[in-house]
Amino acid sequence: MYVIAAIVAALAGVAVGFFIGKSSSKSAVEKIEAEAKESASKKLADAEKKVSDAKLQAEKIISDAQRNAENNKKDKMLEAKEHFIQLKTKHESEVLDRNKKLTERETSLKNQQQELSKAQGEVSKKEKEVERYRENVIAQLEQLNTKREQLEKSHEIFVQKLEQISSLSKEDAKRELVESMKKAAETEALAFVKNSMDEAKSKANKEAKRILIQTIQRTASEVTIENTVSVFNLDSDEQKGQIIGREGRNIRALEAATGCEFVVDDTPEALIISGFDPIRREIARLSLQRLVTDGRIHPARIEEVVGKTTKQLNEHILEIGERTVIDLGIQGMHQELIRYVGRMRFRSSYGQNLLQHSREVANLCATMASELGLNPKLAKRAGLLHDIGKVPDEESELSHALLGAKICEKYGEHPSVINAVGAHHDEMEMKFVISPLVQIADSISGARPGARREIMEGYLQRIKDLESLAISFEGVEKAYAIQAGRELRVIVEADKVDDKKSEELSFVISQKIEKEMTYPGQVKVTVIREKRSVSVAR
Secondary structure, eight states: OHHHHHHHHHHHHHHHHHHHHHHSOHHHHHHHHHHHHHHHHHHHHHHHHHHHHHHHHHHHHHHHHHHHHHHHHHHHHHHHHHHHHHHHHHHHHHHHHHHHHHHHHHHHHHHHHHHHHHHHHHHHHHHHHHHHHHHHHHHHHHHHHHHHHHHHHHHHHHHHHHHHHHOOOHHHHHHHHHHHHHHHHHHHHHHHHHHHHHHHHHHHHHHHHHHHHHHHHHOOOOOOBOOSEEEEEOSOTHHHHHHHOGGGHHHHHHHHHHSOEEEOOSOTTEEEEEOSOHHHHHHHHHHHHHHHHHOOOSHHHHHHHHHHHHHHHHHHHHHHHHHHHHHHTOOSOOHHHHHHHHHGGGOEETTEEHHHHHHHHHHHHHHHHHHTTSOHHHHHHHHHHTTGGGSOSSOOSSOHHHHHHHHHHHTTOOHHHHHHHHHTTTSSOOOSTHHHHHHHHHHHHHTSTTSOOHHHHHHHHHHHHHHHHHHTSTTEEEEEEEGGGTEEEEEEOTTTOOHHHHHHHHHHHHHHHHHHOOOSSOOEEEEEEOOOOOOOOO
16 A cells, blocks of 8 residues: 555656646756655655564464464363363272272172081081981980880889789879878978978078168268257347348348248347248348348348349259259159259258258168169169158148159159159058168168157148148238247238238137147237338439
8 A cells, every 4th residue: 555655656746747847947857856756765665664564563463373372272182181181080090999899899709608618518517417416316215215115024024023012903002102202292391381481581580680780880871950940140239230120120021021030139149040941041041141241231122132042042952952863873853853852951850851861761772772682773762752742832631652652653753663652651552662661761760869859840730830821811912930830920912901901810810720720828910011102213
C-alpha cells in the first residue's frame, strides 16, 4: 500500500513538472524534479521500514503462538503420562493385593488339606485300634460266657448238695436268708440315722455358734443413743438478743419455719434446739449457723435461709445414700431407695441410729451368708433395706416391715430381698434362705448392751400422733410438738380461721387429745394465726 502511494506521488510530481516546464525555465524544472525524487525516496524508505516492522511483528506473533502451542502440548502430554502412571500403579497395586490374597487363601487351603489328611490318618489309626479292641473284647466275652456256664453248673451242683445236707429247699433257704438280712439292715440303719442326727445336731450347734461369734467379732461398730436436742454454741451472749429479736419475732419466725423449739436460758454462750425429728433439728441448726455467721437476722431472711438449707440438706441426704451403697459395694439400686437410705441417717429406732444399725445388719448378713455358702450381695442388700419402712414420713396402716417390703417391690428389688424385709418380724412367711439371716442379724445388732432405749420409740410415736391429730382439723397449715410433747403449736391459715375460731379450735384439739391419747402430765395447745400483707414499692 505504501509502495503504491509512493508511485502515485512520483507520477503526480512528474505531471506537475510537466505543467510547470511549460511555463518556467529548465532549471526550475530540474529543481522540482529533484525535490519530487527526494520526497518519493523518503516516503518509499518509510514505507519499506513499516513493511519490515510489520513482518517482524507478524513473525514474533507466529513464533509466540508456536511456542505456546508447543508448551501446551508438552503439558498435556505430561498430564496424560502422569494419569497413565497413576492408573498403572493402582492397577499393579490391586493385582499385587489380589495375588497376595490368592496366595494366602492357597496357603490356608493347603494347611487345611494337610490337617485334614493328618486327621484322616489319625481316624484310620483309631479305627484300627478300635477294631483290635473289639476283637479282644469279643474274645474275652466268649471266655466269660464259657466260665459263666461252668460256674452255673458248679452252682447247681453246690445247691443240690446244700439241699441234701440242710433238708431245705432252695426257696426256703433264700427266704430265711433275706429275712435275717432285712432285720439286721433295719437295725443298722436305725442306729446309723440316730448317730448321724445326733452328730449333725452337735455340729450344727457348734457351727452356728462359730459363725455368730466370728460374725460379731468381725462387725464392730460404735453404738450411741440418739438425742432429741442439739446444743448450738454462740461466740457471745450478745448474739442471744439478736436471735430472739424485737418482741421475740425472730425466734418465733425460726420456730415457725423449722418446727423446732429454740430454748434460750442462762446457759452461757449456748442455746438448745429441741425437736423430735432429726431432719428438722438439723435444718434448724444449719439455718441458725448461717444466720449467725451472716449477721442479718429478721423474719424474711430466716424464711429464705431455711428454704435454701432444706434444699441443700435434701441433696446431702442423697449423697449420704450414694456413699453408703458405694461403701457396702451395692450396685443397681433405684435412686429413690438410695434417698431413703440417706434419710436413715436422720432416723432412730429405739434410740439407735437407723443408718448405723442398717449398715451393721448388712455386714452381719453378708458375713453369715459367706460362711454358709449363700449369696453375700443379696444378703447385704436385704440387711441394709430391712428397716426402710421406718423412713417415710407418711402415715401407713402397715407395719414398718410390710411397708418396707412394699417399697422394695415398688422399686424393683429381688424377690428374696423383698421377702427378707417383710419377714424379719415374722409378719410374712419366710420363703428364702437369707430371710432368717436378716432376722438374726437384726436381733444381734439390737441386743447389744446400750444399743437401744425402748422408751424412745413410744415418745416419738406420741409426738407424731400429736402433730397428726392437729393437722387433721380443717384450716390447720402446720403443727409442731415442742417441749418434749408438753406443748403443741398449731399454725392456722388466716384466710380460713378467724380469731374467734382460733380459740374454739384450741379447745377442740385439747379435748380430742384428752379423749384419744395417753400422755404423762398435761399438753398445752397454742393456736397461732398470723396475717401478712405484702406490697412492693417500684
